Amino acid sequence: MADQLVDREVASEQAFVDRVYQQLERAGVAAQQLAKEGHSRGRLGHEGGLVERDAMVFQAAKRIAQLDAAHEGLVFGRLDMTAAVDPLPRYVGRIGLRDDNHDSLIIDWRAPAAAVFYQATAAEPHEVIRRRVLRCTGPRVVGVEDELLDAEALTDAEAAGRELPIVGEGALMAQLSRARDRSMHSIVATIQAEQDKAIRAPSKGVVSISGGPGTGKTVVALHRAAYLLYNERRRYESGGVLIVGPSGVFMRYIERVLPSLGETAVALRSLGEVVDGFRATRHDEPAVADVKGSERMAEVMRRAARQQAPGSPTEYRVFFRDDRIHLDRGALGRVRRHLMSQGRRNKQLPRVSAALLDAMWRQVRGERGREHGREKFDDEMLSRNDFLDFALGWWPPLDAPTVLSWLRDPEFLARVAEGVLSTEEQRLLLKSWSGTTATVNLSIEDMPLLDELRYALGDVPHKADDERDDPVSLIEGAVDIQELMTASDREYAPSGRAWSAPTHSIEDDPFAHVLIDEAQDLTPMQWRMVGRRGRTASWTIVGDPAQSSWPAPEEAAAVRAAVLEGKQIHEFHLSTNYRNSAEIYDFAAAYAGRVGLNADLPEAVRRTGAEPTVITGSADLEAATREAVVGTAGRVNGTVGVVVPAARRSEVNAWLASWPELADDARGARAAIDSSVPPSGDDRVVVLTGLDTKGLEFDGIVVVSPDEIEAESATGRATLYVVLTRATQLLTTVS
Numbered sequence: 001m002a003d004q005l006v007d008r009e010v011a012s013e014q015a016f017v018d019r020v021y022q023q024l025e026r027a028g029v030a031a032q033q034l035a036k037e038g039h040s041r042g043r044l045g046h047e048g049g050l051v052e053r054d055a056m057v058f059q060a061a062k063r064i065a066q067l068d069a070a071h072e073g074l075v076f077g078r079l080d081m082t083a084a085v086d087p088l089p090r091y092v093g094r095i096g097l098r099d100d101n102h103d104s105l106i107i108d109w110r111a112p113a114a115a116v117f118y119q120a121t122a123a124e125p126h127e128v129i130r131r132r133v134l135r136c137t138g139p140r141v142v143g144v145e146d147e148l149l150d151a152e153a154l155t156d157a158e159a160a161g162r163e164l165p166i167v168g169e170g171a172l173m174a175q176l177s178r179a180r181d182r183s184m185h186s187i188v189a190t191i192q193a194e195q196d197k198a199i200r201a202p203s204k205g206v207v208s209i210s211g212g213p214g215t216g217k218t219v220v221a222l223h224r225a226a227y228l229l230y231n232e233r234r235r236y237e238s239g240g241v242l243i244v245g246p247s248g249v250f251m252r253y254i255e256r257v258l259p260s261l262g263e264t265a266v267a268l269r270s271l272g273e274v275v276d277g278f279r280a281t282r283h284d285e286p287a288v289a290d291v292k293g294s295e296r297m298a299e300v301m302r303r304a305a306r307q308q309a310p311g312s313p314t315e316y317r318v319f320f321r322d323d324r325i326h327l328d329r330g331a332l333g334r335v336r337r338h339l340m341s342q343g344r345r346n347k348q349l350p351r352v353s354a355a356l357l358d359a360m361w362r363q364v365r366g367e368r369g370r371e372h373g374r375e376k377f378d379d380e381m382l383s384r385n386d387f388l389d390f391a392l393g394w395w396p397p398l399d400a401p402t403v404l405s406w407l408r409d410p411e412f413l414a415r416v417a418e419g420v421l422s423t424e425e426q427r428l429l430l431k432s433w434s435g436t437t438a439t440v441n442l443s444i445e446d447m448p449l450l451d452e453l454r455y456a457l458g459d460v461p462h463k464a465d466d467e468r469d470d471p472v473s474l475i476e477g478a479v480d481i482q483e484l485m486t487a488s489d490r491e492y493a494p495s496g497r498a499w500s501a502p503t504h505s506i507e508d509d510p511f512a513h514v515l516i517d518e519a520q521d522l523t524p525m526q527w528r529m530v531g532r533r534g535r536t537a538s539w540t541i542v543g544d545p546a547q548s549s550w551p552a553p554e555e556a557a558a559v560r561a562a563v564l565e566g567k568q569i570h571e572f573h574l575s576t577n578y579r580n581s582a583e584i585y586d587f588a589a590a591y592a593g594r595v596g597l598n599a600d601l602p603e604a605v606r607r608t609g610a611e612p613t614v615i616t617g618s619a620d621l622e623a624a625t626r627e628a629v630v631g632t633a634g635r636v637n638g639t640v641g642v643v644v645p646a647a648r649r650s651e652v653n654a655w656l657a658s659w660p661e662l663a664d665d666a667r668g669a670r671a672a673i674d675s676s677v678p679p680s681g682d683d684r685v686v687v688l689t690g691l692d693t694k695g696l697e698f699d700g701i702v703v704v705s706p707d708e709i710e711a712e713s714a715t716g717r718a719t720l721y722v723v724l725t726r727a728t729q730l731l732t733t734v735s
């Protein structure tokens with residue numbers, strides 16, 4: 001009987017969903033048509049035609065991308081409202097769609113009319129009688145889950161002849177119990193009221209979202225990006241949204257959600273990719289990372305950017321009529337200070353020759369020379385190759401990687417770090433930059449240093465920026481040489497050319513909205529770097545302080561406050577853990593309490609009956625790990641993470657590769673042996689370090705030697721807490 005009712009409800013929803021898919025197809029054909037028409041406008045030949053073509057093709061391409069992305073879970077919600085508001089059902093979906101009469105078929109989940117889908121509760125039903133979640137695979141409806149929000153209104157509706165049966169057993173639980181693959185899933189169907197508030201918060205100032213592990217901070221932040229793009233299209237599509245997450249692995253993990261929400265104006269970048277034209281994937285060891293992350297490095301970089309280029313000429317001599325002109329260290333120092341006081345170093349390039357000529361002209365005292373006049377003097381000097389070579393060598397156009405490479409010289413570093421960094425800290429830096437690979441293999445922690453230098457140096461001006469009267473053919477020549485290196489030349493420069501140069505100007509850095517995930521891990525220098533991209537932006541900042549792996553939180557907080565100064569901060573807090581089973585989260589929370597982490601403890605909503613397993617005192621760590629990993633992989637359908645101390649990564653990778661039981665599940669382990677990069681394939685079983693697990697989740701987690709993970713760094717306890725909160729179903733620790 002109950003089954004029949006469900007079948008009937010599913011069938012009736014299927015009829016509606018079929019209609020929607022037919023309409024989607026028609027919309028797709030219309031978009032293709034628009035694209036075609038756009039292209040033919042271009043053939044009209046006049047300029048207006050081209051502009052029109054670009055606009056039309058752009059719009060059409062966007063709509064096509066949206067429609068393509070919308071296929072999965074196109075319609076997922078239905079609201080039945082009180083008759084006074086709307087006697088007809090309202091459907092909610094991933095995108096908005098109208099029928100041929102232009103009547104709304106489905107409402108975009110981000111539209112104001114859809115807000116009530118997420119906000120209505122039994123306590124505050126907002127005129128909603130029944131909320132229904134449609135579970136679909138592709139275009140097929142496989143189930144419906146209802147919630148009765150207003151029993152009294154239901155009685156009234158039934159009395160008036162409307163049929164609104166309540167079926168299903170909780171879409172949220174169904175969503176929470178599914179097995180995971182290695183990408184994050186959209187949760188539009190089951191967004192909860194407190195999450196919805198954070199998603200739809202006004203876009204002014206800063207929205208700061210906090211909450212313990214698994215509370216949906218990341219998915220909420222991503223849906224917020226989609227929401228903003230939908231609601232203030234013009235602002236965010238032209239200004240762009242920058243989303244910054246902790247690592248490349250993490251960004252790959254979340255990548256799927258946004259496109260599936262249909263968004264196009266979003267830049268997803270890991271912390272190693274924030275600076276345009278660079279991509280770092282390697283972390284420095286914790287002691288080095290601590291030095292490079294400290295705000296004191298900003299002063300070191302500022303000083304470095306003002307130094308005389310190593311190996312550049314220190315004097316210039318020339319005869320002019322009866323005078324012997326000599327620009328010595330003192331004279332050059334004065335010119336340099338004067339130029340430096342005018343603004344960024346590279347910006348002064350067009351003024352360098354004039355400033356040098358001023359200083360030289362002052363030394364022309366003889367009658368013959370003075371009579372000749374300044375103009376002729378300038379012309380004569382500017383036609384001399386030795387002067388041009390000198391000027392260019394003395395004040396060369398500089399890029400950030402070049403200046404960063406100067407710091408590899410101990411004497412240079414000592415000079416610019418004096419009074420700022422200890423000798424030991426300088427030693428750590430030198431060591432991190434030493435060796436041939438360091439020049440091409442910059443670390444994630446080097447990126448904020450580069451960025452600091454980019455801003456201190458300024459962009460090398462284009463010829464068009466040059467000042468009109470400046471006789472700087474020499475500088476123009478220099479700029480030409482620079483520009484011969486194209487963007488891709490630089491990015492893919494062979495290792496012979498050491499540090500590759502930035503390709504984009506700092507003017508192109510800003511975004512209209514900046515969204516930071518796992519914000520608790522940003523170092524002060526990373527805050528400065530990200531801050532430059534969002535001076536006039538609105539922000540969404542997401543994090544959980546207890547999961548922080550940065551050892552000096554007060555310093556980071558101060559820089560964060562400076563970066564956001566003047567912006568209004570709106571705080572949101574999420575309190576339900578949707579990831580971990582209650583058993584696993586209780587275990588992790590008890591650990592946090594034991595080691596004194598000041599953790600924000602959410603409530604986990606799902607009980608599985610599977611308590612975490614703790615295996616200690618194993619005589620043979622490999623055998624114990626093997627049993628745990630193989631056992632876990634056998635018991636869950638989804639992913640398994642084997643979390644190891646960084647020092648054991650290759651060892652454990654080799655173990656996994658040698659276990660025949662995992663031959664199909666962990667091929668990547670073989671490829672990843674001895675590599676510091678985590679396997680990126682679609683393996684079901686992967687080996688990761690504690691820090692790699694940030695933001696990720698797995699169905700099963702096996703932690704190898706938790707004590708070693710804890711001892712690995714000053715913030716090892718927070719890292720281990722993160723590790724313990726990654727599993728949705730099974731957790732085992734082995735030591």
Ligand SMILES: Nc1ncnc2c1ncn2[C@@H]1O[C@H](COP(=O)(O)OP(=O)(O)OP(=O)(O)O)[C@@H](O)[C@H]1O
Nearest residue numbers: 187190191192213214215216217218219578579695
């Ligand atoms: N409303 C919801 N319905 C269904 N699943 C949800 C909901 N909210 C969150 N989840 C799921 O909970 C899990 C945790 O979400 P997410 O990774 O965003 O949490 P987080 O707060 O960023 O976690 P952490 O700080 O531990 O990295 C994800 O699998 C997500 O899909």
